[in-house]
Amino acid sequence: MAHGLLVMAMHLELTPALTATPSNPAHMPVTDAWRDPLGLMLESTGEGVFGVDLEGLCVFINPAGARLLGWTQQQVLGQNMHVLTHHAHADGTHYPLDDCPIYNAFRKGEPCRIDTEVFWRADGSSFPVAYSSYPVFDQGQVRGAVVTFADITERKRAEAALHQAKNELEQRVAERTQALETALQQLRELAAWSDAVREEERTRIAREVHDELGSLLVALKMDVGWLDKRLSEQEQRSALEAQSMREKMRGKCQNMGRLIENAVVNVGRIITDLRPSILDHQGLWGALEWQAQEFVQSAEQELKWCMEVNEQRVLPEPMAMAVFRIFQEMLSNVGRHAQARTVDVDIVEREDWLHLSVEDDGCGAEARAFESAQAYGVMGMRERARHFGGAIDIDSQLGRGTRMRLSMPLPSWEGAP
Numbered sequence: 001m002a003h004g005l006l007v008m009a010m011h012l013e014l015t016p017a018l019t020a021t022p023s024n025p026a027h028m029p030v031t032d033a034w035r036d037p038l039g040l041m042l043e044s045t046g047e048g049v050f051g052v053d054l055e056g057l058c059v060f061i062n063p064a065g066a067r068l069l070g071w072t073q074q075q076v077l078g079q080n081m082h083v084l085t086h087h088a089h090a091d092g093t094h095y096p097l098d099d100c101p102i103y104n105a106f107r108k109g110e111p112c113r114i115d116t117e118v119f120w121r122a123d124g125s126s127f128p129v130a131y132s133s134y135p136v137f138d139q140g141q142v143r144g145a146v147v148t149f150a151d152i153t154e155r156k157r158a159e160a161a162l163h164q165a166k167n168e169l170e171q172r173v174a175e176r177t178q179a180l181e182t183a184l185q186q187l188r189e190l191a192a193w194s195d196a197v198r199e200e201e202r203t204r205i206a207r208e209v210h211d212e213l214g215s216l217l218v219a220l221k222m223d224v225g226w227l228d229k230r231l232s233e234q235e236q237r238s239a240l241e242a243q244s245m246r247e248k249m250r251g252k253c254q255n256m257g258r259l260i261e262n263a264v265v266n267v268g269r270i271i272t273d274l275r276p277s278i279l280d281h282q283g284l285w286g287a288l289e290w291q292a293q294e295f296v297q298s299a300e301q302e303l304k305w306c307m308e309v310n311e312q313r314v315l316p317e318p319m320a321m322a323v324f325r326i327f328q329e330m331l332s333n334v335g336r337h338a339q340a341r342t343v344d345v346d347i348v349e350r351e352d353w354l355h356l357s358v359e360d361d362g363c364g365a366e367a368r369a370f371e372s373a374q375a376y377g378v379m380g381m382r383e384r385a386r387h388f389g390g391a392i393d394i395d396s397q398l399g400r401g402t403r404m405r406l407s408m409p410l411p412s413w414e415g416a417p
Contacts, residue, residue, distance in 0.1 A: 046064055046150075047064060047065075047149065048064050048067075048149045049061070049064070050062070050065050050081065050146075051136070051146045051147070052103075052106070053144040054144055055080070056083075056097075057078055057079065058076050058080075058081050058084075059077070059144065060077070061076045061077065065149065068119075069085055069119065075122075081147070082100050084120075085119045085121075086102065086117075086119060089118070090128075102131070105145040106142045106143070106144050111132070113130070113131075114131055114132075115130035115131075115152060117129060119131075128151070128153055129149050129151060130155075131148065131150075132148050134147075189376070189379075205270055208266070213263055216262055216266070223255065227249055230245055231249070233245075279321070279324060283314060283320075284315055284324060285307065285309060285347075288323075288327055289307065291324070291327060291331065292327075292343070295331045295334075295335065296343060301334075301340060302342045303342075303343055304342060304345065305345050306344075307345075307346075307347040307348075308347070308349065309347060309349040309354070313410070315410070315411070316411065319411070322385070322388060323356065323406070323408065326384055326385060326392070326406050327356060329377050330358040330404045330406075331358060332377070333377060333378075334360045337365065338364075339363050340361050340401065343360050344357075344358070344359040345359075346359070349410065352409060352410050353407060353408065354390075354407070354409075355405065356406040356408075357403055357404065358404050359401065359404075360401050360402055360403075362401050363401075364398045364400050365396050365398065365402065366396075366398065367396065369396075370396065385407075390406060390407055391406075392405070392406055393405045393407070
């Protein structure tokens with residue numbers, strides 16, 4: 001735009017001003033205010049414009065250019081513009097005159113447009129500049145150059161801000177991608193662990209069914225076979241022998257009853273392992289207390305129990321099962337790792353949130369142990385809690401025990417009438 005302005009100005013300077021003549025009656029007379037169109041354009045433009053001769057000395061500069069450089073027009077005229085305002089790069093290193101694109105405009109006749117350099121002000125400060133340098137020809141000979149320039153500080157600042165925002169966005173995307181990849185890997189490992197645990201549980205149940213129920217059923221089958229054989233021989237015995245055999249068969253039946261009772265107990269235990277029936281019979285709150293009592297009895301630990309909930313509130317079955325399994329895993333961690341003497345269980349309902357904590361006085365552990373990629377039990381608890389909008393917090397220190405806390409929002413519930 002500035003280049004076109006200068007071309008027009010130079011053209012107007014060499015073209016006689018239009019005046020009203022009999023052959024051109026449509027034109028208004030030219031007043032004195034319009035007799036210097038080049039000066040008017042140089043005065044009105046907001047960009048800096050100056051001209052240099054073949055020596056690089058300033059032959060004219062408009063007010064905007066002098067103002068941008070911090071000089072007056074009279075101070076700039078006759079000065080070597082490279083020495084005055086283009087003598088150094090942005091980092092302060094010397095800018096050789098032979099490398100200056102402005103001077104190449106009249107030395108080699110090469111116009112240029114540059115926006116990667118700086119001009120220097122009278123006070124020694126610099127500013128990023130976009131400038132254009134065009135050779136001036138007179139009768140085919142280069143006589144100098146015209147330079148237009150503009151302060152692009154705001155543009156550079158906007159570009160820097162945009163570049164920084166782009167870098168920050170790329171960094172956040174990279175971090176988020178890494179986090180997603182890590183989470184995906186953890187989910188894969190958790191799924192693999194869950195499959196392994198499920199298979200291990202199936203193996204355990206199959207072993208119990210085979211070793212305990214299987215042996216009981218084999219013993220019952222043998223007893224039934226014995227009874228069948230003895231009953232078939234009963235007619236061949238004397239009355240006294242028959243009476244004695246009846247007593248033996250009666251004892252055998254009593255023994256078979258005890259075997260059946262053991263089988264019923266084993267079946268109930270296996271069913272309880274698969275799904276605690278106490279959840280159906282006594283609800284979540286009773287099941288939690290029963291599980292805590294069962295745990296401390298088997299682990300020979302002291303239980304401190306505190307539960308402050310509305311026991312009439314019934315949670316949806318999937319949520320109740322999740323809370324129960326998380327509680328089981330918390331107790332399991334205490335049993336496997338804590339070496340504790342006391343277990344403190346605190347269950348509180350507050351502002352439609354359930355807070356369940358299990359704290360022990362055991363050996364504790366470093367925080368990284370619970371964040372490990374192999375801490376599948378903790379990962380499983382967190383996934384169960386997250387599914388219902390909850391979270392698991394763990395506070396543990398070496399030698400000071402561990403506190404695991406479940407916080408889960410409770411569904412809306414209208415109390416009993």
